Amino acid sequence: MPHAELSELFREIATLSTILGGNVFAIRAQERVATTLETTPEDVEKLAKEGRLREMPGVGEGTAKKILEFFQTGKIAELEELRKQVDPAILAVMRVPGVGPKKAKLLVDELGLKSVEDLEKACRDQRVRPIQGMGAKSEEKILAGIASMRTTRERTPLWEAREAAEKVVAHLRKAGGATEAVPTGSLRRWKDTVRDLDVLTLAPDPAKLMKAAATLPGAVEVLAHGETKTSVALGQDRFQVDVRVVPAESYGAALQYFTGSKEHSVRLRERAQKMGLTVNEYGVFKLKKDGTKGARVAGETEESVYEALGLRWIPPELREDHGEIDLAEKGLPRLVERRDIRGDVHAHTTWSDGTASVEEMARAAEKLGYEYMAITDHSPTAAYAGGLNAEKLKRQRAEIDAAQKKVKVRILHGTEMDILPDGRLDWPDKVLESLDFVVASIHQISRSADRAANTLRLVRALEHPGVDLIGHPSTRRLGMRPGLDFDWDEVFEAAKKHGKAMELNSSPERLDLDEIRLRQAKALGIPIFIDTDAHAPGMYGNIEYGVMQARRAWLAPGDVANTKTWKEFEKWLKHRRA
DNA sequence: GCCGTTTTCGGCCCGACTGTTTTCAGTCG
Numbered sequence: 311m312p313h314a315e316l317s318e319l320f321r322e323i324a325t326l327s328t329i330l331g332g333n334v335f336a337i338r339a340q341e342r343v344a345t346t347l348e349t350t351p352e353d354v355e356k357l358a359k360e361g362r363l364r365e366m367p368g369v370g371e372g373t374a375k376k377i378l379e380f381f382q383t384g385k386i387a388e389l390e391e392l393r394k395q396v397d398p399a400i401l402a403v404m405r406v407p408g409v410g411p412k413k414a415k416l417l418v419d420e421l422g423l424k425s426v427e428d429l430e431k432a433c434r435d436q437r438v439r440p441i442q443g444m445g446a447k448s449e450e451k452i453l454a455g456i457a458s459m460r461t462t463r464e465r466t467p468l469w470e471a472r473e474a475a476e477k478v479v480a481h482l483r484k485a486g487g488a489t490e491a492v493p494t495g496s497l498r499r500w501k502d503t504v505r506d507l508d509v510l511t512l513a514p515d516p517a518k519l520m521k522a523a524a525t526l527p528g529a530v531e532v533l534a535h536g537e538t539k540t541s542v543a544l545g546q547d548r549f550q551v552d553v554r555v556v557p558a559e560s561y562g563a564a565l566q567y568f569t570g571s572k573e574h575s576v577r578l579r580e581r582a583q584k585m586g587l588t589v590n591e592y593g594v595f596k597l598k599k600d601g602t603k604g605a606r607v608a609g610e611t612e613e614s615v616y617e618a619l620g621l622r623w624i625p626p627e628l629r630e631d632h633g634e635i636d637l638a639e640k641g642l643p644r645l646v647e648r649r650d651i652r653g654d655v656h657a658h659t660t661w662s663d664g665t666a667s668v669e670e671m672a673r674a675a676e677k678l679g680y681e682y683m684a685i686t687d688h689s690p691t692a693a694y695a696g697g698l699n700a701e702k703l704k705r706q707r708a709e710i711d712a713a714q715k716k717v718k719v720r721i722l723h724g725t726e727m728d729i730l731p732d733g734r735l736d737w738p739d740k741v742l743e744s745l746d747f748v749v750a751s752i753h754q755i756s757r758s759a760d761r762a763a764n765t766l767r768l769v770r771a772l773e774h775p776g777v778d779l780i781g782h783p784s785t786r787r788l789g790m791r792p793g794l795d796f797d798w799d800e801v802f803e804a805a806k807k808h809g810k811a812m813e814l815n816s817s818p819e820r821l822d823l824d825e826i827r828l829r830q831a832k833a834l835g836i837p838i839f840i841d842t843d844a845h846a847p848g849m850y851g852n853i854e855y856g857v858m859q860a861r862r863a864w865l866a867p868g869d870v871a872n873t874k875t876w877k878e879f880e881k882w883l884k885h886r887r888a
Numbered sequence: 889g890c891c892g893t894t895t896t897c898g899g900c901c902c903g904a905c906t907g908t909t910t911t912c913a914g915t916c917g
Contacts, residue, residue, distance in 0.1 A: 335899090338900080371889085407915090410915050412913080567903095575902090580900080583901075
């Protein structure tokens with residue numbers, strides 16, 4: 311099970327050591343351990359107790375000791391010591407784009423800064439330019455960095471980035487003469503939010519392409535403009551777009567390189583080196599004895615790059631250095647795919663806040679080849695979303711029965727029921743018993759509730775025999791609000807104990823559960839439903855977002871409840887209601 | 889600090905762009 315807290319501590323050790331000028335390789339080792347802790351399916355504390363920490367990749371004698379110390383004392387002495395040695399102002403100043411550890415330390419030391427505001431003032435007063443290695447342009451750049459830091463959105467939801475990408479690609483093709491223009495980076499990896507957009511292009515006239523990139527519609531600033539790379543900030547949010555152009559024979563290598571992730575690419579290049587090869591964005595090359603590059607052996611296609619390294623092609627969404635590289639020697643495990651999904655069990659109609667009828671939704675589900683689907687309109691308390699009362703619910707059943715006669719897809723009469731602030735449910739038991747499928751979700755967010763209250767709220771719902779599935783469990787809305795604070799160990803324990811399922815809500819604004827919680831749920835064997843919460847027929851298509859996020863968490867078909875056939879699913883429902 | 893079908897010691901990924909530099913360090917991805 312991943313250990314996010316411990317992972318953070320190792321990252322902090324790495325950052326602080328960097329500022330203090332520590333050994334760069336030792337620092338990398340700490341970062342590596344941080345990544346391992348963040349993603350390992352193993353229970354780290356259990357490994358610690360059994361003396362098996364060093365089985366984890368990148369964990370050696372020194373880092374194992376620190377992990378053990380954390381579990382025994384709750385802290386890491388080395389980290390406490392590092393914190394004492396680093397002025398917090400340096401950490402603050404480092405958050406300014408373009409200011410790294412070296413410059414931050416220099417500026418804080420030379421100018422006695424306490425904050426970013428101090429730095430801003432120093433630039434305006436031209437007190438930065440006298441410092442060795444700084445100049446007038448440095449002041450300008452830092453001021454621009456501070457301004458951008460204040461207005462740049464840190465991460466953009468994937469769906470918004472994909473919309474922006476479409477426009478960027480169209481412009482580069484039309485104005486830049488690009489013959490290829492594809493979004494790479496975390497967008498191609500289907501990460502739920504992205505920091506920036508990387509677009510790789512091929513173009514007969516690279517200079518023209520670069521010019522088109524620098525003049526993208528909506529660009530508010532050109533951040534860099536070279537022969538092969540141009541970066542601009544787009545719109546109010548200053549969404550950063552990096553455009554790269556490479557020669558056609560390097561297309562595959564560049565595609566691999568810019569898709570990343572950084573960690574994945576680093577591991578690939580390490581692997582290459584051991585094989586006497588070297589990899590960059592232009593191809594895979596033989597490494598000569600004197601360390602210089604020799605003949606090119608691959609690069610035109612992505613497949614050729616992986617093949618040259620003795621690997622099968624790895625789907626982009628798995629490229630996070632989560633163990634995929636070693637496995638790709640023989641072939642990756644079979645993960646869930648869109649074609650495995652046999653039903654969608656969370657959808658709304660005009661009975662509450664959807665825009666289509668039961669029949670329209672059923673026909674849309676049928677068109678996707680689904681064997682079953684559930685209509686899950688809101689419950690009475692969700693008045694803002696047109697929640698049904700008991701009488702309407704009964705009439706809805708009649709409409710569902712009528713629609714069922716016209717379609718083959720099995721229509722379940724369900725509900726998306728509010729979990730009230732104290733954990734009580736919004737429908738009486740008798741109503742729940744009359745329904746085929748019950749999704750229970752938190753909608754009213756109480757600001758005063760703390761972690762314990764939030765946890766109790768979900769646990770009580772999980773304890774109730776009438777509940778099948780917890781909808782969008784964290785309640786996060788990407789780019790708008792974070793999820794509620796829960797004790798997830800306790801929540802998942804309750805789900806496991808009572809045989810309940812958890813949702814991966816595929817709405818691109820939610821994608822909830824997130825990757826880390828999905829890994830945790832998988833490790834505990836908790837069934838996951840990937841569904842869309844569709845409010846219109848077209849929204850069933852969002853299932854792709856959910857499937858991709860599930861793959862990023864390495865969910866196999868067997869981990870996903872709605873890969874079951876209707877027969878299996880019916881059996882599961884009966885079994886868990888018995 | 890980790891690691892070994894070259895190695896238990898000596899390596900450790902790679903390149904673009906920028907600004908302040910007369911040849912490169914810092915930052916970023």
